[in-house]
Amino acid sequence: MEDSRQSECSRANEHCTFPSFGEKPRRAPKPLLRENTLILLSCVFGGVLLVAGCGAETPAQKPAAETQAKPAEPAIPEDVQSAADALLGKETKVLLFGDLAKNGKQEFLAANIVAKTPTNDVPGTIVTRAVVVENSDGKWAEVFSCDEHLKNAKGYLGLTPLDPVTGWRLQYEQDPEKGLVLYLTPLKAGGGPHVLPISVRWNPATKRYQSLDRTYDHFLLEAPALETPRSVLR
Numbered sequence: 508m509e510d511s512r513q514s515e516c517s518r519a520n521e522h523c524t525f526p527s528f529g530e531k532p533r534r535a536p537k538p539l540l541r542e543n544t545l546i547l548l549s550c551v552f553g554g555v556l557l558v559a560g561c562g563a564e565t566p567a568q569k570p571a572a573e574t575q576a577k578p579a580e581p582a583i584p585e586d587v588q589s590a591a592d593a594l595l596g597k598e599t600k601v602l603l604f605g606d607l608a609k610n611g612k613q614e615f616l617a618a619n620i621v622a623k624t625p626t627n628d629v630p631g632t633i634v635t636r637a638v639v640v641e642n643s644d645g646k647w648a649e650v651f652s653c654d655e656h657l658k659n660a661k662g663y664l665g666l667t668p669l670d671p672v673t674g675w676r677l678q679y680e681q682d683p684e685k686g687l688v689l690y691l692t693p694l695k696a697g698g699g700p701h702v703l704p705i706s707v708r709w710n711p712a713t714k715r716y717q718s719l720d721r722t723y724d725h726f727l728l729e730a731p732a733l734e735t736p737r738s739v740l741r
Contacts, residue, residue, distance in 0.1 A: 608709035665727025
């Protein structure tokens with residue numbers, strides 16, 4: 508019977524075999540394996556190059572418009588600058604303006620600034636002259652001056668030097684309650700010994716700018732002349 512089956516199979520198909528239970532499965536042809544391996548390696552290599560390319564890409568710079576710009580200084584009103592120029596000349600710089608003394612009146616602080624400030628670690632601005640000017644009934648009037656000496660309408664401020672001063676180191680701050688506070692240090696030719704700054708601010712009791720004692724707690728009365736340089740406590 509087996510011979511009959513083989514005979515029929517030979518007639519139906521020229522090559523016909525029957526698998527045996529102990530026969531191992533056939534392997535794919537070697538050329539096909541190599542082709543699949545090359546394709547797989549090409550895909551992996553391409554993916555690595557893509558990731559490396561993305562990682563090495565330089566981040567785009569932000570447009571200049573997005574960078575945070577330094578806030579511009581407020582524009583000085585024309586009448587303020589004109590009043591400052593009338594008092595100190597065309598080279599005057601207005602440093603502050605507004606309700607500086609916290610008394611409800613408009614004021615401005617202006618100065619003649621030395622172009623070449625000495626290089627050191629001491630803060631402040633070197634000036635030859637400075638003024639505080641107040642607007643009263645629509646007119647600008649000087650209420651404090653710093654030139655060779657420190658003065659107001661009543662005379663020379665306490666602690667002002669007897670000898671004329673040609674330059675001052677100016678520091679200032681705007682206290683939310685007390686208003687404008689000035690610190691003025693006289694500069695001496697050739698350096699000289701260390702000199703403490705003189706503090707000046709608005710005195711609500713006398714309604715004028717006055718200097719303070721060395722503790723910065725008590726106001727000093729003015730002297731009508733430099734021949735009597737006594738600083739009397741208020």
